Every structure is written in structure tokens, then in C-alpha cells.
Amino acid sequence: MRRIINYAPRPGVKVILAALPFVAVIAIYLLASNARLAIEPNDKLMPAFSTFYAAMARLATTLDIATKQYLLWWDTWLSLWRLFVGLGIAAALGLVLGITVGFIPYLRAMFEPFFAAFSLIPPLAVLPILFILFGLGEASKIVLIVFGIAPFIIRDVMLRVAAIPAEQIIKAQTLGASTWQMVTGVVLPQVMPRLIDSVRLSLGAAWLFVIAAEAITAEGGLGYRIFLVRRYLAMDVILPYVAWITLLAFLMDYGLRKLAAAAYPWDRIKAA
Amino acid sequence: MTTILIDNVWKEYDERIVLEQVNLSLDDHEFLVIIGPSGVGKTTLLRLLLSQEVPTRGRILIDGEPIAAEPTADRGVVFQRYSVFPHKTVLENVMLGPQWAGAPILGRFFGARRRALEARAMTLLTRVGLAEHAGKYPAQLSGGMQQRLALAQALIMKPKVLLLDEPFGALDPGTRKSMHELVRELWEENRMTIVMVTHDLPEAFLLGTRVIAVDRPRKDPQAPERFGATIVSDFEAKCRVMRESRAFEAEREKVRLTLVSSTPTPASAIPPGTPAPARLLVKD
Numbered sequence: 148m149r150r151i152i153n154y155a156p157r158p159g160v161k162v163i164l165a166a167l168p169f170v171a172v173i174a175i176y177l178l179a180s181n182a183r184l185a186i187e188p189n190d191k192l193m194p195a196f197s198t199f200y201a202a203m204a205r206l207a208t209t210l211d212i213a214t215k216q217y218l219l220w221w222d223t224w225l226s227l228w229r230l231f232v233g234l235g236i237a238a239a240l241g242l243v244l245g246i247t248v249g250f251i252p253y254l255r256a257m258f259e260p261f262f263a264a265f266s267l268i269p270p271l272a273v274l275p276i277l278f279i280l281f282g283l284g285e286a287s288k289i290v291l292i293v294f295g296i297a298p299f300i301i302r303d304v305m306l307r308v309a310a311i312p313a314e315q316i317i318k319a320q321t322l323g324a325s326t327w328q329m330v331t332g333v334v335l336p337q338v339m340p341r342l343i344d345s346v347r348l349s350l351g352a353a354w355l356f357v358i359a360a361e362a363i364t365a366e367g368g369l370g371y372r373i374f375l376v377r378r379y380l381a382m383d384v385i386l387p388y389v390a391w392i393t394l395l396a397f398l399m400d401y402g403l404r405k406l407a408a409a410a411y412p413w414d415r416i417k418a419a
Numbered sequence: 420m421t422t423i424l425i426d427n428v429w430k431e432y433d434e435r436i437v438l439e440q441v442n443l444s445l446d447d448h449e450f451l452v453i454i455g456p457s458g459v460g461k462t463t464l465l466r467l468l469l470s471q472e473v474p475t476r477g478r479i480l481i482d483g484e485p486i487a488a489e490p491t492a493d494r495g496v497v498f499q500r501y502s503v504f505p506h507k508t509v510l511e512n513v514m515l516g517p518q519w520a521g522a523p524i525l526g527r528f529f530g531a532r533r534r535a536l537e538a539r540a541m542t543l544l545t546r547v548g549l550a551e552h553a554g555k556y557p558a559q560l561s562g563g564m565q566q567r568l569a570l571a572q573a574l575i576m577k578p579k580v581l582l583l584d585e586p587f588g589a590l591d592p593g594t595r596k597s598m599h600e601l602v603r604e605l606w607e608e609n610r611m612t613i614v615m616v617t618h619d620l621p622e623a624f625l626l627g628t629r630v631i632a633v634d635r636p637r638k639d640p641q642a643p644e645r646f647g648a649t650i651v652s653d654f655e656a657k658c659r660v661m662r663e664s665r666a667f668e669a670e671r672e673k674v675r676l677t678l679v680s681s682t683p684t685p686a687s688a689i690p691p692g693t694p695a696p697a698r699l700l701v702k703d
Contacts, residue, residue, distance in 0.1 A: 312501035317471055318569075319504075320490035322516035322576055328526045332519070336506045413506045413556040 194383040202383040214367065219391075226369040227395070229285065230357050233292025237353075238346050240297045245304025246334055251326075259305070266298030271359060278364070288360040295356045296349045300342070307341040308334055340414040343407040347400050354396055420447045421482060421579040421612045423468070428477035429647065430463055437463050439647035441477070443631065446659070450606055451614045452627030460648040461616045461633050465584050468614060469496055481579060492520070495573030499585045502569035503557045509568055510553040513540040516576040543571045547601060563594035567601065574609065583615040587622065599626060628657040 156164055180193040194202075206219040214221065248254045248262070274291055281287035311334060319329050358370030365371040369392055376384045408415055423445040430438040437460045445451055453461045466472045467479060470490050479486050481493065496502070503512050514536050518528050528536055544550045547567040549560075557565050566586055573581060583602075587595045603626060606613050617623055623630050632652040639645055 314498040314501040315504060317469065317490050318496060318498070318502050318572075319515075319519075321469070321492060321494055321496045321573065321578070322519055323492035324515075324519045324526075325523065328519050328523070332515070332526045333504060411506070413558065416556050416558040 191380045191382055194386075198383045199387045202381075203387050206384065216367070218367075218372065222367050222369045222372050222388075223391070223395070225365070225367045225371075226357055226361065226392075229288050229292065229360075229368070230353055233289045233356070234296065234346060234349070234353050236289065237293045237296040237300055237349070238342060240293065241300025241304050241345070242335075242338070242342055244297075245301045246308055246330060246338060248301070249305035249308030250330060250334055255305075262298055262301055262305075266302060268294075270295035270356060274360070274363070283364045288357070288365070291360050292353055292356045296353055299349060299352070300345050303345040304338055304342060307338050311337055336411075340407050340411040343403050347403045350396055350400055354392060358392075422447055423580065423612065423614075424480040424483075425468075426478050426480065428467060428474045428479060430460070430467060430472065431475045431647075435644040436647035438467075438633075438649065440649050443650060443653075445612065445614075445629070447612065448606075448610050449612055450626055450628045451612070452623040452630045452656075453614065453616045453633055454618060454620060454623045454630060455633035455648065457618065459633055459635065461618075462584055464633060465582055465614065465616050468580070469494055469582055492516070492576050493579045494582060495576055495578030495580070496582045496584070497566065497569040497573055497586045499588045503565055503572060505557050507556075508553065509544065509549055509555055509557065509560070510537065510540055512557065512568055513543060513571050513575055515572065520576075540571075540575060543575055546605075547571045561594070563590050563598060566590065566598060570602070570605065574605065577609070578611065580612045580614060583613060585616055585618070587619075588617070595622075602626065624656050628655070628659070628662065630654045630656050 176193065177196070180190075180195055183190045183193050184195060203219065207217060210216070211218045211221075244258075244262075248258045270291055273294065274287075277287040277290050277294070281290055315333060316329065319333050324332065357368070358373070361368040361370030362374040369388055373385050373388050423443070425441055425443040428438060428441040429436070441464065453464060455461045463472065467474055468486075470486055470488055473488060486494070490496070504515070507515065514528075515526075517536055517539075519526050521532070522528060527533075541550060541553065544553055547570055549564060549567055549571065552560060552564065557568060560568065569586075586602075587598050590598060599622065602613070615623075615626065631650050631654070633648050634651045635646055635648045636651055637646040
């Protein structure tokens with residue numbers, strides 16, 4: 148009998164094991180849903196998959212009278228737009244501030260403690276301030292995402308800049324590099340893979356802020372829809388929406404990972 | 420011609436004195452090796468020469484001019500590790516220096532200028548034996564190959580002084596031996612000054628023309644940090660007269676061989692373009 152850590156599954160077994168929890172969750176849901184529907188056919192809490200399909204088909208293919216839109220796509224577009232703009236601004240800020248503050252000692256001495264304190268402010272606690280300052284429109288939602296994520300990305304980029312061996316920076320100077328050339332030629336390329344990772348890690352938080360902002364005030368959006376239909380206990384919309392958000396988040400994560408691997412092949416060699 | 424003068428240099432960190440009263444004068448084309456126990460300040464001395472750190476007292480002159488207060492292109496360096504850029508291929512690593520010097524904004528050459536530089540970099544890579552690895556990333560190279568790359572990268576800038584900080588410390592004995600030969604040859608070919616730090620005595624005396632030992636001559640058991648290290652021994656490992664005579668002999672042998680291998684002709688038939696010293700050399 149070997150120690151349990153020394154048993155590794157074969158590739159085929161690995162796939163089956165990975166699929167098992169998913170299958171189990173779906174099976175348990177189906178069993179519970181069937182049991183409840185057998186007692187009460189109009190049960191709203193655990194609808195059948197056919198009900199999910201019907202609800203989604205309705206939202207995806209029928210024109211909503213109030214908004215003149217196909218709701219599923221309209222919601223998805225609005226949420227993704229907010230998410231991408233927010234993440235984009237946060238990543239750009241993180242890159243520019245993280246590199247300049249992380250690389251230039253005077254700026255680091257001045258701003259590092261400030262960023263550390265700033266990143267501890269709970270973004271949702273200042274959401275009312277954002278609503279007061281930026282109104283109830285898109286601006287306050289975007290600012291919330293940026294506010295919530297940028298400090299994390301800035302600090303992550305700063306750490307990565309600090310982790311570049313001092314020897315490399317000295318070597319670059321003996322090759323005659325100016326500060327600008329070191330930033331663009333040595334620091335930026337080595338920080339980029341980490342920035343992508345950092346954005347990947349912030350995806351969850353970004354979705355949280357999008358949905359939280361939409362829950363409070365919006366004209367549309369995935370989070371808005373979930374919180375709207377909650378009043379009618381419409382689990383047939385909420386659960387597929389949650390699954391849809393999860394799928395979108397997964398695809399974005401996957402896309403970013405592939406992008407990092409394709410754009411920065413040297414980073415993977417180092418890890419290997 | 421490159422001469423280095425270290426004039427009464429001290430290095431202190433707060434209360435702790437690392438180096439004291441370091442005086443050294445180094446002629447052109449020397450291979451200076453700094454040896455000494457661990458943690459005594461060998462690397463600090465090298466860092467002072469590199470301007471990675473600034474002396475607390477005293478000054479360092481290269482060719483009579485005080486060195487810049489920050490690392491500059493006149494002093495190349497190879498560290499034990501992390502001397503090359505992991506995100507650039509081997510060829511790109513070598514091409515970096517000239518591109519930085521020639522393109523301040525983009526740090527990149529295009530067209531004919533780039534092709535000329537590529538050719539120059541490839542010549543250098545061929546010289547250090549990395550030509551067939553030009554497209555690889557440093558992480559795909561062995562430790563010895565990475566150090567060869569770091570040497571090529573530094574040499575393309577034609578530095579007056581090349582500083583080596585335990586460059587072979589992480590290499591296996593076989594690789595180390597071939598690196599010794601390479602560094603010796605590069606030192607001869609480029610006629611530059613090399614300053615190397617090592618704690619390997621045979622290596623020091625194999626490569627160095629001058630070997631200095633750095634240690635603390637005075638020790639205070641109550642306050643060991645109050646006395647710094649200095650040069651306690653200065654040894655001319657390879658006498659300059661001997662070196663010059665050997666170089667002269669080698670030159671003479673080369674000229675003799677070229678003349679012998681060509682068709683034997685009387686001295687009067689040597690074309691007028693042949694340099695006079697060659698004829699002189701053959702005569703005796």
C-alpha cells in the first residue's frame with residue numbers, strides 16, 4: 148500500500164473523474180426536481196430542464212414589448228460591455244501605474260502605501276458615493292468595476308516589476324538602455340503575461356461588481372434581469388442566467404489563457 | 420588603452436564598514452581576478468566598479484576620468500545568473516545593446532540597419548558557439564550556453580572593461596573548462612580589461628594576469644563590523660614582460676608559417692606591400 152499522494156489517475160480516468168462532479172450535480176438536481184414536480188406540477192423552485200429551455204427560447208427569440216429588444220442578447224451585450232470597459236480601464240490603469248510606480252523609486256516611496264490603503268476600501272461601500280457623483284447611468288457602474296479591480300491589478304503589476312531580477316536591470320543599463328527603453332524593452336514585456344493572469348483572476352470580482360451595480364439600478368443586463376425576475380420567483384430564468392454567466396466567464400478565462408500562451412511563448416517555457 | 424585607478428575607496432553601510440582603503444592601479448589589457456572568503460566584499464568591489472553602488476569615500480577612475488554614477492555602456496557585465504533577458508530570443512538578446520543605442524524611442528532597427536546588425540550579432544554568436552541556437556529562448560539553453568550568450572551580449576557593445584561576477588559559479592566542471600578557454604580567447608581578441616570575482620583559486624590563477632586577495636586585515640572581536648576588508652595580497656600571476664614576449668613569439672611563428680607555406684621565394688621577391696616587421700622577424 149503506497150501513500151495516497153503517490154496514486155495518479157491515467158489520462159482516460161482523469162477525464163471521467165473531472166466530469167463526475169458535474170454529472171452528479173445535474174443528476175441530483177434532476178432527481179430533486181422530478182420529486183418536487185411529482186407532488187406539485189407548478190413548482191417554481193426547481194423547474195424541469197424543459198421549462199429552462201422554454202424560458203430561454205422565449206428570452207432569446209421573442210421581441211420584448213417594453214424595450215424592443217431580444218432580452219437575452221440585450222442583457223448579455225449590456226453586461227459584457229460594462230465588464231469589458233471596466234476591465235479594460237482597470238487593466239490599462241494597472242499597467243501604467245503599476246509599472247511607473249513599481250519601477251521608479253521616488254514614485255514607489257510616494258504611492259505604494261497609498262495604493263495599499265486604497266485597495267482596502269470596500270468598493271461596494273462607496274457605491275452610494277459613486278451614484279451621487281456619477282449619477283445612476285453607466286459611468287457609476289464602470290467606475291465601480293475600476294474602483295474594485297484596479298488597485299488589485301496595480302499591486303500585482305508592482306510586485307511583478309519588483310520581482311524582475313536586479314541583475315537584468317543593471318545589465319540593461321550596461322547595454323546603454325534609458326529608463327524609457329528599460330520600461331518598454333525589459334519591464335513591459337515581462338509584466339504583460341502577469342497582467343493577463345491578473346485580469347483572469349479579477350474576472351470573478353468584475354462580474355460581482357457588474358451584477359451588484361445592475362441589481363441596484365439599470366435598464367438591462369444579466370444581473371438586472373436576475374434581480375428583476377426574482378420578484379416572481381422565476382427560477383426558470385434565474386438558473387439558466389447563472390449558468391450563462393458562468394459559461395461567459397469561463398470562455399473569457401479560457402480566451403485570456405490562450406492569448407497569453409500565444410503572445411508570450413517564452414513565459415510558458417520558463418514555467419516548464 | 421584602458422587603465423583603472425581605484426583611489427582610497429571606502430564603502431560603508433550605516434555603521435558597518437565593508438571596504439576600507441582600497442587602492443589599486445590597473446594597466447591596459449589586464450585580467451584582474453578578485454579572490455577572498457565569502458561575504459568579505461569582493462562583489463561589493465565589483466559593484467563599485469560597475470557603479471551599481473557608489474563609494475562612501477574615495478574615487479574610481481577609468482582612463483583618468485571618474486566613472487559615471489550609474490552603470491553605463493563602457494563597463495559590460497556578466498553575472499552568475501539572470502544576465503540575459505528571458506523574453507528575447509538568443510539573437511534578439513545580442514542585438515539589444517546596439518538597437519538601444521541607435522533607436523532611442525523604439526529601441527528597434529528596421530531594414531538594412533537591422534540586417535547589418537543581425538549579421539554582426541550572428542558573427543559574434545558563431546564565435547561563442549551559439550549560432551545554431553539563435554532562434555531559441557534563454558530558458559531553452561543550458562547554464563553554460565546562457566553564460567556564453569551573456570558574454571556575446573556584453574561584447575557587442577565593445578566595453579572598455581568587462582566585469583564578471585562569479586560567471587562560472589553555477590556551471591559543471593566540463594562546461595567551466597570550455598568557458599575558461601572562451602573567456603581567455605575573447606580577452607586576447609578584444610584587447611580589453613577584464614575584472615572577475617571568483618572564489619575558485621585554480622580558476623583565478625589559470626585566467627588572471629593579476630590576482631588580488633580581499634580580506635579583513637584587522638579584526639575586533641567586540642565589533643567585527645568596524646573594520647572593513649582591503650587588498651591584502653596582490654600577485655602578478657602572469658608577468659607582463661613574459662606575456663608580451665610570448666605574444667611576439669606567436670606573431671613571429673604565424674608570419675613564418677605563412678611565408679613557408681607560400682612558394683619559397685628569395686627575400687628580394689617579397690612584394691613591397693608586405694609589412695616590414697614580418698621581414699625582420701623572418702630574418703632572425
